[in-house]
Structure formats: structure tokens, C-alpha cells
Amino acid sequence: MPQHGYSLMRGGLVHRLMHATGVLRGHAHLSWWLAGGLVAVSLVPPLVLTALDGTLLPRRDGMALLGDYATLSRLLLALPLLVLAAPHADALLRNALRQLGHASLVPPRRSAHLDQLLQRVRRGRDSPIPELLCLLIALAPLLLAGHAVNLLPGVADWRLHAGQLTAAGRWYEWVSVPLFRLLGLLWLWRFVLWTVLLCGLPRVGLRLHAEHPDGAGGLAFLGLAQERFAILALAGGLLLAGACINQMVWLGESLYALRHLLAGYVVGVTALLIAPLLVLMPTLMRAKRHALFRFDALGNRAAAAFDRRWQAAGADAAADTPDADTLLDHGDASAYADFSGVYQGLARMSVVPFTRWNLLWIALHAALPLCPLALMAMSVDELLKKLVGILA
Incomplete structure (x- = not known):
């Protein structure tokens, strides 16, 4: 290299x-x-x-x-x-x-x-x-x-x-x-x-390993890396905020009149910066689908074996057999519970290599520079009254 x-x-x-x-x-x-x-x-x-x-x-x-x-x-x-x-x-x-x-x-x-x-x-x-x-x-x-x-x-x-x-x-x-x-x-x-x-x-x-604990087949680190481009959303938000303040100060525009522009920017830039990760969606969907097929077949065999073993053990216990096994004497229940946990994690696997927190991180970078516009639209006293009214 x-x-x-x-x-x-x-x-x-x-x-x-x-x-x-x-x-x-x-x-x-x-x-x-x-x-x-x-x-x-x-x-x-x-x-x-x-x-x-x-x-x-x-x-x-x-x-x-x-x-x-x-x-x-x-x-x-x-x-x-x-x-x-x-x-x-x-x-x-x-x-x-x-x-x-x-x-x-x-x-x-x-x-x-x-x-x-x-x-x-x-x-x-x-x-x-x-x-x-x-x-x-x-x-x-x-x-x-x-x-x-x-x-x-x-x-x-x-x-x-x-x-x-x-x-x-x-x-x-x-x-x-x-x-x-x-x-x-x-x-x-x-x-x-x-x-x-x-x-x-x-x-x-x-x-990819669909059962990977990161919930994205082992690709969750790509979502974290994508967050680094949130700086572009922050820089663009600073430019937009400065232009909007000029509009409000010198042309008398209201924050209400600019609401669609501001909301559209936050949503649009977040979608644009996260969009490249969507090309991995088909790969993740395929890995999840194939893993579910494999684990479904394995789950059927595990459930059948568990049922056969403990139905027979239950029959021995009902007949008062002295050497009858009990569920607490073996690790079958624990192993079956572990398998169930792995399967549930697999079923919840995301088909995109990012989380809602990655989206939120980018959206916050886009929205943060726009917050001072609220102070331009209303005084601090008015803003505090509205916040108190919402919280109360």
C-alpha cells in the first residue's frame, strides 16, 4: 500500500x-x-x-x-x-x-x-x-x-x-x-x-454476516464514516442562515415566509449526503434473506429436537422413573434461548448501513446554523414565553 x-x-x-x-x-x-x-x-x-x-x-x-x-x-x-x-x-x-x-x-x-x-x-x-x-x-x-x-x-x-x-x-x-x-x-x-x-x-x-451484532451485516461503520460529510451540511447551513438574515434585516422578510426553504434545505441535504449508502441496500437485503432461510431451517430442526427430548423426559417424569432427566439438569433451554436471541437479532437486521442516529447527526448539522433565525424573528422574551408555554 x-x-x-x-x-x-x-x-x-x-x-x-x-x-x-x-x-x-x-x-x-x-x-x-x-x-x-x-x-x-x-x-x-x-x-x-x-x-x-x-x-x-x-x-x-x-x-x-x-x-x-x-x-x-x-x-x-x-x-x-x-x-x-x-x-x-x-x-x-x-x-x-x-x-x-x-x-x-x-x-x-x-x-x-x-x-x-x-x-x-x-x-x-x-x-x-x-x-x-x-x-x-x-x-x-x-x-x-x-x-x-x-x-x-x-x-x-x-x-x-x-x-x-x-x-x-x-x-x-x-x-x-x-x-x-x-x-x-x-x-x-x-x-x-x-x-x-x-x-x-x-x-x-x-x-456479510447477517447475524453481526452491529445490526447491519458488519457495515455499520460506513454509516459512522458518512457522518464526516455532515460538515458540508453545516457549511451550507451557515451560508443559508447568513443569506436569510440579510433578507430579514434588509428586505423585511419573515421567518414564516422562509419556512419552506429552510425545511427543504434540512431534509434535502440530509437525503443527499446519506443517499450513497443506499447502493448497498440490495446486498444487505440479499444477505438478510439468505440468512433467514438458513436460520429458519436450523430453527425448525432445533425446535423439533427440543420438543422430542423433553416430551420423552416429561413422560418419564410422569411415570415416576427414578433416573428421569429434568429441564434444569441440562443446558438445552439455555442454548435454545440463545438461538432465539440470535434469530431475533437477525430478524431486526437493518437493510441499510446507517441508523436513525446517523441521519439525526447530519440533520442536526444542517439545522444548527438556522437556529439563530428564531432570535431574529422574535425577541428573547417572546421566545422564552413560547418555550415555557410548550413545556408547561
């Missing part, structure tokens, strides 16, 4: 450039340094330039930079969040990839197919073409845009003056936004690579 062979993040053009420039060496907290550096590059110049233009602090005649909640949530929260979450997500995803080959999920005769699948994922990770396409897509709106438009229709904002981009606006449009888009697209590319891996697993020939 080559270096970083199980990693989804440690590869590609950006990683090689960082390694060649020495950025990856000599820093114990590299992600923090990178996050701080990207925030500084994307946000500090607009702060300085708007301070010189007089559009930094909130004002009544237009939206200043510090009153632009969409921009602040994008550059001050979502951007560093994507950087800081990458190492932790990569560690768990790397362990999940390693688990595929070390947990007896693939028979030895099929291990070559798993190696081919992992090599295909690594080739996609290390190829410079996808990341160059990500860069092109990040710059495409800038290259294709004909003219600058207001962030909010009818509201003057800090990026424009007399219909033209200011110096701060040019930095934001040419540097800050493409940088954020590129970072988000790199995350999405890793999500695509993970999805390719999941789609290829059924063809590898997984050897």
Missing part, C-alpha cells in the same frame, strides 16, 4: 503543491494555520478597503461589510470550518477504508477486486484534472459575469459604487469568493470519490 493509500484528502494537485512548498512540514497544527491564513487572505483586505471607503461599519443608507451577514458567515465561519474539519474527517474515512480489507468482509479470492477498486479511487484522488476542473468552475462565474449585481435588489451594498465594483468588491469577487468555491468543490470531489467507492463495493463480492 503506497503512502496515504487509504486517505481521501492526502492527494491531488493541491496536496502536492503544498508538499512541494514545504507547507505540510514543520507545523503541529497545520489546519489551524491554513484556516487562519485563508481567512486573512479573503477577509482582511476587504476590511481594510471598506474602512478606507467608509463602508465598514453598519449604516442606514446601505449594507456595510460588517452588516453583510452572508459574507461574514461565508468567510469568517464556513471557510475555516471546512479547513479545520478536513483532518478529522480524513482520519475516520481512512480507518473505514482500512476496515474494508481487515474485517473479513471480502473473501481472499476477491481481495484483488477490492484492491482494484481502491486503486481506482486513488487514481481519481491523485489526478490533477479534477482539481483543475474545480478551479475552473470556481472561476467560471467571474469569467462569465457580464456586470456586477447587488447582493440584495434595491439595497446599496459595500461592493458597489455607482454601479461599479469598489476595490473591496473586486477583492471579494476575484479572490475571496473563488477561494471559498474552490475549497467547497474540493470537499465535494472527495464526496464523489467516496460515493464511487461505495458504488463499487457490491461488485467486489462482500461477505
